[in-house]
Amino acid sequence: MFSELDRANISWFWHEYLKSKTPWLFLVLGMITVQGIVYQQFLALTEDGLRVIFESGALSDLVRVCGIVFALFTTRAVMSYLIPRLSVWLASGAVMKMRRDLIDHLMTLDLAFFERTQSGELILRLVNQAEGLSQFVGQATVNAVRDAATILIVSGYLIYKSPLLFTAALIILPTILLLLQHVSSTIKQIQATAENALGAYMTGIDEMSSGMRTVKIAGQEPVERARLVRATDQIRNISIRLQSAQALVMPAIDMMAAFVYVLVIGGGGWMVLSGDFGLDGAGIIAYLLGLALIFDPARTLASFFAKLQANLILLDGIRSLYRETPSITDAPDAHEAFDRAGDIALEDVTFCYDSDHPLFDTLSMRFDGGKVTAIVGATGSGKTTVLSLLTRLYDAQGGQVTIGGTRIDRLKIRALRSSFSVVAQDIVIFNSSLADNIRYVRPDATDAQVRAAAEAAEIAELMEARGDKPLGPKGSQLSGGQKQRIAIARAFLRESPILLLDEATSALDQKTEDKVKRALNRLSEGKTTLIVAHRLSAITHADWIYVLDAGRVVEQGTHADLLAQEGLYAGMYGAQKQSYG
Template sequence: MLFDMKRSEQAKERRRFFQDPDRENLHWVWRTYLKQKTPWMIVMLVLIVGQGVVYQQFLALTEGGLRVIFENGTVAQLLWVSAVVFAIFVLRGFLSFATPRISAWLTSEIVLEIRKDIISNLLRLDLAYFDRTNSGEIIHRVVAQANALGTFLGQTSVIAVREAVTVLVVSGYLIYKSPLLFAAALIAIPSVALSMQFVGHRIRSLQIGVEKATSDYVTNIEEMSSGMRTVKITGQEEYEQDRLFNASGLIRTLNYRLLSTQALIPPLIDLITAFVFVIVIAGGGYLILTDTSGMDAAGLITFLLGLAILFDPIRAVANYFAQLQGILVMLDSVCAHLKLNSALALAENPEQDIDTQSDFVLEDVTFGYEGEEPLFRDLSLRLKGGEVTAVVGPTGSGKTTILSLLTRLYDVGDGKITLGDADVKDLDLERFRKSFSVVAQDIVIFNDTIKENIRYARTDASDEEIWAAAEAAEIAPLMRSRGDTPLGPKGSQLSGGQKQRIAIARAFLNDAPIVLLDEATSALDQGTEDRIQAAMQRLTKNKTTVVVSHRLSSVMNADQIYFLENGTLIEGGTHEELLQRDGLYAAMFTAQKQGYD
């Protein structure tokens, strides 16, 4: 019984034109983006009211002109009425030009502000959000949804207000002319309301499907573009084509259904309009024939003309409310995003002094990625300040995850990580992360020059500093030869080793006190790695350095080596100590050495 009542209440909520979240979201839009623009909105409202008054004056002058004709007026009177009608429409033309100009500015400002807010919040979120969110959803929200929301709140809403004001002004004049006929025309209102409720509910459900299909489609395109090398090598062009064609077909189908549903509105309004016209013609004709209301032919024609003027704005307002249902879906998506907070707990009064020469200590750390079993259970490690610590082990053992925890890309579930005497959660996050230079295996390369890609590590660096970093990373010769040539999307014109040397150059340029090397030389051939080792030693000298590598020959000189397997610490010690134990590290080292030989 209670379950049935709950389902009934939920169904009623879905059928309501404005649901509770919609009201909250609209209030938020008003407070965030529109309230501060109230003066400009008042100016537009004045202009819009002026346009509505033009229609009212047009009807009054038309009725006067008809009486001049029907009651044997003079040609001069007719010319005067015609000239005034022309003048007021010139005025309306000016008002119609000024209003869209202001609304276009308002729209562009709102779009810009929404995009800024989405991007700002996006960059505040923790890495876990990006692990679980499709790139297409993010791109679609920043590009399409922000643009659609801004356009609707700006230009579309201004047009709707203009049409609504026209309806009110003209309706007021028609009520003044004949309250009885206008009351008869109001019989259409329940029909319009019921039609909008039915169509609006259908549009909302279809818009949800369109938004999901579009974000998935953008994700598919991004995946195909990023993996084009693999697509070409494996000959999967036909598969990718079918995948994108199917996604395109789904969007086409959903958009067709959405537009078809929206297309119901004009014929419904036309049928209602025809019905109203029949009532007014019959009723007005009866009043004239019986001479019971004082209405004459000029008055009836003017009333009918007023109705004709009314129904185009009514149709526009109805279309606006139909579109509103789709916009409310987008608005809910944007609001839900902007309400997201980082899962990282930020200290209220974070410590500003960070002792970067102290030891990192992982104490009884338990951690697992969202939706997965814990990778670490009660893991304890000490990474000594000013020394080189290597973390090695087979794939999936948790090596890179340790670097993510050290830099607070994720927070531990249980246990804690300390730097010196401070829990890393109590440190100022921005200052803390600036303490790191990172050379990661997933290198971000922009479609710009090598120099500007290196500068990304420290945007205020001088050209001399950039060249020094490039020389240290042995990327300077390539930087000279390429000059100002961009590197292609995601550095597509570079080899893996060249990308890695850019990442190493960034680390030299940043020159932070803590260095994290995540497979820093995995894409380098043995000869290049040997040549760059001296530079790497300069980079890590007297700095706390954590090295993650599958190539054990590159960590032989580390002060401490930890061997992990399936998130568990198996053994630790220097290279020589681990070889003497003849455990898993020794077995892996021997296997790799035989492979090199």
């Protein structure tokens, strides 16, 4: 029923999140045992009560039995209140710690992981699967332990009363085990399919929400509706298959229970009539009642094992995130000190995203400290990848990248990245105030420092006008230029010695671009500045310009030098100048 992977996952969850709570778990187990003993005592008292009715007829004895039974079930009721409260507290605490560990682990993973992983998959694991696991551990598992304890304690009592009858009842056990084996394998396959479908559905919702502007303008609401409806139909069909597989368990056990009841009534009745087995009418009635107390928890226990297979898929889905390991980490001898104002160099760098399609082959570039260097080229030529290699979002697969003569893979990642400020075309804006968005890169900044950064980026007036109002999901209430100036304000606040500008003005109109350019010129003063741009008018002032084509440097020089060469750069510049008219 459990594969090697299942056992490993269960062992991991136990040792990481439950083992430390062992004293509390023993307390829960003790209360569960009390509940089982209540049922066993109830059977014994029921048998005594029946004998009082059938034989002695003493009213005082009957009242005593009834009083004890009421006290027993009152005890069970108290346990029934305390056990769920305690078990849910334990389970939710364990899952909260697991979620916190997952978030910590996710923060260590490389950019490549997030670029290849759908957002719906992460939401599924961190939200749905973690919550489902919490409910299963805190409720279903505890109920299953309670049912198992009831079965064991009551079965022990029934064996004591008549080993022969109980042995006869066990003939259905192999059938139950075979049924559970068949159903469990089916459920695991369906549940895995269901989780994949749900993850794809969540990703579809995220894509639809993020791209709603395009959807509306293109009039593609029917297409999006049809796509999401197809996904919901698939989830519904899978859910029906899953419920159908789980539904086999209950009626099968009911039929087996009926067989056992008939066997006990017939065989037990014969044993009572013969008088040779020490059973009387009260004993056989109590025995039948005991079987009823066993079969009800047996049904729910069997259902638990069916659901367990589905939750093992959830557990594996969550743990699968831990199998992702970061490839970009601090070297054992990594240090923090380096010349942040020094020259930056790529020396014979080799890199590819896909082994079948190499991007850089022995690429060499140099960016002088304190100077402005620009990188231009067609889409896909590798401009942004150069910035990713400098910041170690990716590692070069050959050659080396240095700052001030120090290899960046010998520096601590946090120290390296703290040396950069980035202003990109696609800037992340959070649904909080404008001031909070600026402060994001430096949480300890004072209000005065945030104000100064906003003034330098020419967005202080808007910050004051909006006050504490949130900016909407992904900054939906801002224009492109306003988002860019928030990014510039962040860079002013961060005060890093190296500035990376990645298509920082490409999506702006002329008036807004002029305003952003003024802020960028102030920002780049005294800094080593790298500019990636399509719009060549934005980099004519650069001290040096590299022209990339298909991952190779095909031209380099100043703006005047490159125009004089009448090569690729001159052609691009002329075409753009003509298009701007």
